[in-house]
Amino acid sequence: MSLNNQTELAIIEAARKIFISKGYSGTTMEKIATEANVSKASLHYYYRSKDKLFEIVLSEVREIIQEKLILIIKSEDNIEVIIKKINDVYVETLINHPYLPNFIINEISSNPEKIVKILLGDKLSTFTILRMMVIIRNKTFKGNKDVVNSYDLILNVISLNVFPFLIRPIIKNIFKIEDEQFNSYMNNRKSGLSTFLFKALKQ
Amino acid sequence: MSLNNQTELAIIEAARKIFISKGYSGTTMEKIATEANVSKASLHYYYRSKDKLFEIVLSEVREIIQEKLILIIKSEDNIEVIIKKINDVYVETLINHPYLPNFIINEISSNPEKIVKILLGDKLSTFTILRMMVIIRNKTFKGNKDVVNSYDLILNVISLNVFPFLIRPIIKNIFKIEDEQFNSYMNNRKSGLSTFLFKALKQ
DNA sequence: GTCTATAGCGGGATAGAC
């Protein structure tokens, strides 16, 4: 068995697509096989079990998010620019991967220990890095040290960016809009969100 | 068949408990039957199908949330007091019903049309009421009309309150804390959150 | 009304031919 052959790749691509849109229990080996144009037996041949396949997909997801955030954090920008960039990256990533947040939240609640371990990784986690960075940045941002602590700040930024995508069907229903308009709304919201956050940070 | 007899109630209570903690697909009729101390056949006798049972539980959930929010909105308080009360109600409700947010988000993503219809109801929805109220309140709140519009304000308040509960396993892992400490953290966060929101609202 | 037994099906996994 050679690594990265056509069949292997087709299976992973199909698995990614279906796991992320349907969740673990909504996904069947049959559906993945059909999507990849192979038989169910091939799935087991290459990846042994549904669980194993799922773990690979979930790890990929972690990498997508981790890479983008680390890029921002490594920059030498001040806290305001960093927040603005985080808003941009979240909205962009979530518009391109609309099912990601629901996928992660669903899996977190159905199997917390396993999912948290895969998402946060064994080494230095995305969240730990983010946290450390904001502590450092905070020191150079005048007067806000006692107003919002850095843990809360990160939690607030992520909450404000991710939650609307989680309840997208509700938002679409209330405003009677479609996906395209929802995406525009989220894009337009970015600048207001940055302003909102900056003001909250000021003494 | 008389309404509200013992068996009927036991089944609904068991169904509520298991559906909310395990989600639709994580729940089996067997588990509900065991929890209620009756046979599977009785479940079907009273409620015909798993789907029917689920719809009843979901409608109950909507009522819990709706009641609390309407109470707040009906009051004559100004926008700052209303926001403070909403923060209080959300944190209190979510501490008492820890699985509620995950349950709703899970079901939204697995069957959006159906869930949104049940959650928002056929008549005047919770969200519509909230929205209208904030529009009115905004008019009496000096100078913030162009800063944050009322839709965004509501979305922000709900995001900031609900999202941390959704990622509780991650937060617990990062801070190495247990449920009790998580609840304290969310309780302590309330006042900071109100301050955060007020400042963002000021011109 | 409540139970036991079972029908019927969908899904993960494997055996074995090619």
Place this chain on the structure above:
DNA sequence: GTCTATCCCGCTATAGAC
């Protein structure tokens, strides 16, 4: 390597005794 056929379990739902 890839397929078809099949095993076997778990689940919803129903039949029928009491």
